[in-house]
Amino acid sequence: MGRIKGIFCLTVAAMLFVLSACGQPTVTESTEQSNTAETAAPTDGGEILYQEGTYQGSAMGNNSDVTVEVTFGSQEIISVTVVSHNETQGISDTPIERIPKEIVEGQTLAVDTVTGATNTSLAILEAVEQCVEQAGGDVEALKQASEQEEVPAQQIELTTDVLILGGGGAGVSAAISAAAEGSEVLVVEKTAALGGNTILSGGGYNAYDAARDLNMQISEQQLQTVDELLDKEPVNEEHEELIETVRKQLDEYRASASETLFDSVELHALQTYDAGDYLGDPELILTFCQRAADGVQWLEDYCGIVWQDELGTMVGGLWPRAHYVEGAKSGQGYFAAFTRTIEENELPVEFLMETRAQELLVEDGRIVGAKATGADGTEYTIRAESGVVLATGGFAANMEMCMKYKPELLPTLKNSNSAAMTGDGIVMAEAIGANLVDMDQIQCFPSSDAYNGSTSGGVGGTLYINKEGVRFVDESARRDVLTAAALEQTDGQFYVIADVNGAGIDENGLNSYGQKVEDLIAQGKVFEADTLGELAEQLELDPEVFTASVERWNEIVASGEDTDFGRVAFTDTAAVLEAPFYASFRSPAVHHTMGGVQVDAETRVMDTEGNVIPGLYAAGEVTGGFHGSNRVGGNAVPDAISNGRAAGLAAAQQR
Numbered sequence: 001m002g003r004i005k006g007i008f009c010l011t012v013a014a015m016l017f018v019l020s021a022c023g024q025p026t027v028t029e030s031t032e033q034s035n036t037a038e039t040a041a042p043t044d045g046g047e048i049l050y051q052e053g054t055y056q057g058s059a060m061g062n063n064s065d066v067t068v069e070v071t072f073g074s075q076e077i078i079s080v081t082v083v084s085h086n087e088t089q090g091i092s093d094t095p096i097e098r099i100p101k102e103i104v105e106g107q108t109l110a111v112d113t114v115t116g117a118t119n120t121s122l123a124i125l126e127a128v129e130q131c132v133e134q135a136g137g138d139v140e141a142l143k144q145a146s147e148q149e150e151v152p153a154q155q156i157e158l159t160t161d162v163l164i165l166g167g168g169g170a171g172v173s174a175a176i177s178a179a180a181e182g183s184e185v186l187v188v189e190k191t192a193a194l195g196g197n198t199i200l201s202g203g204g205y206n207a208y209d210a211a212r213d214l215n216m217q218i219s220e221q222q223l224q225t226v227d228e229l230l231d232k233e234p235v236n237e238e239h240e241e242l243i244e245t246v247r248k249q250l251d252e253y254r255a256s257a258s259e260t261l262f263d264s265v266e267l268h269a270l271q272t273y274d275a276g277d278y279l280g281d282p283e284l285i286l287t288f289c290q291r292a293a294d295g296v297q298w299l300e301d302y303c304g305i306v307w308q309d310e311l312g313t314m315v316g317g318l319w320p321r322a323h324y325v326e327g328a329k330s331g332q333g334y335f336a337a338f339t340r341t342i343e344e345n346e347l348p349v350e351f352l353m354e355t356r357a358q359e360l361l362v363e364d365g366r367i368v369g370a371k372a373t374g375a376d377g378t379e380y381t382i383r384a385e386s387g388v389v390l391a392t393g394g395f396a397a398n399m400e401m402c403m404k405y406k407p408e409l410l411p412t413l414k415n416s417n418s419a420a421m422t423g424d425g426i427v428m429a430e431a432i433g434a435n436l437v438d439m440d441q442i443q444c445f446p447s448s449d450a451y452n453g454s455t456s457g458g459v460g461g462t463l464y465i466n467k468e469g470v471r472f473v474d475e476s477a478r479r480d481v482l483t484a485a486a487l488e489q490t491d492g493q494f495y496v497i498a499d500v501n502g503a504g505i506d507e508n509g510l511n512s513y514g515q516k517v518e519d520l521i522a523q524g525k526v527f528e529a530d531t532l533g534e535l536a537e538q539l540e541l542d543p544e545v546f547t548a549s550v551e552r553w554n555e556i557v558a559s560g561e562d563t564d565f566g567r568v569a570f571t572d573t574a575a576v577l578e579a580p581f582y583a584s585f586r587s588p589a590v591h592h593t594m595g596g597v598q599v600d601a602e603t604r605v606m607d608t609e610g611n612v613i614p615g616l617y618a619a620g621e622v623t624g625g626f627h628g629s630n631r632v633g634g635n636a637v638p639d640a641i642s643n644g645r646a647a648g649l650a651a652a653q654q655r
């Protein structure tokens with residue numbers, strides 16, 4: 001049985017390439033680098049297959065058009081170049097590198113899409129197809145897969161210290177912490193890129209942070225929401241203790257006459273417990289909030305992350321404690337830092353990419369490894385001498401599984417997740433006797449892209465306006481409240497309105513996810529106008545009603561008092577005053593699965609009898625018990641990263 005070194009499909013150096021910057025141009029694959037003699041070109045004697053020349057084609061990817069340039073000789077495809085795109089950094093790199101290469105090498109359009117990057121893959125293939133048509137080639141012939149000889153699946157056995165299933169936020173954090181303890185680590189990742197939902201995320205990381213709280217102001221109305229929490233009847237002893245602790249902290253804070261932000265680990269825990277309707281496990285929640293705060297420092301000191309000075313409040317975030325990585329779009333900043341950390345510290349972490357974990361291996365009641373299958377059919381049996389960490393994320397992209405646990409969910413809802421979030425880890429863990437908790441607790445993101453469910457696809461903004469031109473909710477409410485309110489509106493759709501200051505468009509015309517706003521406008525996802533009346537016309541709203549709603553909103557922001565819906569906190573950029581004005585077209589979509597595998601505070605997986613399952617740890621969205629009935633916006637990234645870090649450490653310490 002091989003130790004992991006020397007066998008791996010992807011080392012950190014290669015992984016860094018996968019995660020390299022998404023500069024728009026250019027990836028070229030040409031026959032100059034490939035052995036054309038071995039290609040399966042549909043040559044037919046001296047027949048001319050293509051009109052020689054270079055042609056361009058474009059097709060819609062995930063974010064916007066992917067444009068390719070293809071150069072043809074009379075009998076072959078000489079080169080394929082992706083000349084421009086705006087796909088997600090990290091996730092799109094593999095298809096952009098691999099698909100042109102395979103087209104040229106195989107002289108074929110019968111090329112497999114890349115797992116986890118299907119839309120980008122299909123966009124490249126469609127754009128190349130357009131070029132073949134322009135060159136007079138036979139698209140159908142190129143789409144015929146050549147006969148492949150059946151090769152029996154390879155069987156490979158590996159051994160490592162810590163085996164991590166899933167290469168998202170929890171998995172890679174676990175890998176780093178386990179390897180920093182001196183363990184040899186193998187990460188098995190189903191797709192071609194690391195990151196999972198974490199890299200797609202808005203990147204907001206909620207945590208108490210005494211230093212950055214000093215940069216923030218607080219209003220008396222915000223403090224009153226804490227008073228209201230403290231006035232609630234305790235539901236159990238842990239709740240009572242949390243209330244008592246926060247009460248003392250608040251008294252001290254008020255006595256100090258401070259004007260900067262009041263916060264603490266316990267307030268974070270109390271708000272999380274309350275927002276989840278006391279369904280979460282208070283011990284897990286308090287441990288998590290402490291870990292999240294410690295994680296701010298770990299990410300800064302060990303992983304080299306530079307945080308922005310200001311804290312934000314995410315949709316349904318309830319309190320300004322969201323940290324954002326300086327200079328990074330979405331969750332990409334974490335993975336740039338993680339790969340750098342592994343490389344610079346020469347951590348013994350290896351990655352088996354495009355390999356799907358299928359089954360946990362049990363010996364004498366202990367989890368000793370897993371079986372996994374590679375994209376090429378290779379069957380792996382991997383033994384873990386210290387422990388296995390389950391970090392495969394949630395199941396929001398698996399509508400069948402969502403409906404199984406929550407039949408009342410609207411089947412027509414879209415979802416915001418990576419297609420890889422199919423609940424594999426939960427199914428594997430249940431099969432070996434793990435207990436599942438809160439499986440019916442499924443969260444929608446209230447203001448997703450109305451076309452595809454993604455949380456991206458829009459610009460910033462605070463004010464929600466329905467299709468009648470009217471404001472309908474306190475936009476700072478819990479996500480379940482916002483979702484229910486949005487679904488009551490016409491078509492379950494609405495617009496988020498901003499002015500130039502609130503839209504958050506950077507100097508390069510990109511939104512906070514790195515998407516080009518001009519593309520989003522062309523796609524009908526974002527609207528831009530110089531006057532409110534003009535914006536209303538574009539949205540097909542009554543201009544008078546819409547303008548009156550915006551003016552009323554501006555009065556509310558200016559006074560800081562919302563007698564219409566009771567909103568208590570307003571950002572500096574909430575008012576809609578200065579042109580150009582923007583509207584983003586939004587609707588709720590399935591977003592986060594709050595249930596999953598039950599763990600204890602040490603990240604150990606529990607069985608249905610309430611016992612620890614030896615050798616098995618879990619972290620991130622694959623677990624349940626942290627978020628109750630409603631996850632606080634910005635709590636999931638720290639759940640993944642800080643509990644992942646703890647799980648890696650716990651597994652490594654079994655050596």
Ligand SMILES: Cc1cc2nc3c(=O)[nH]c(=O)nc-3n(C[C@H](O)[C@H](O)[C@H](O)COP(=O)(O)OP(=O)(O)OC[C@H]3O[C@@H](n4cnc5c(N)ncnc54)[C@H](O)[C@@H]3O)c2cc1C
Pocket residue numbers: 116165166167168169170171188189190191193194195196197198199200201202203204205206314355356357358391392393394416417418420421422424425454455456591592619620621622633634635636637638640
């Ligand atoms: C669009 C979007 C925006 C979000 N924004 C925020 C935000 O700003 N702040 C916040 O707190 N939360 C946010 N969330 C939620 C948060 O991103 C996730 O809950 C969190 O990142 C999950 O981390 P994870 O490590 O558990 O899973 P993931 O990061 O999803 O990683 C799981 C990994 O496991 C892999 N995998 C799955 N099955 C297998 C298998 N069988 N074998 C091997 N590998 C497998 C997947 O491919 C994936 O790489 C957002 C979610 C989405 C979808």
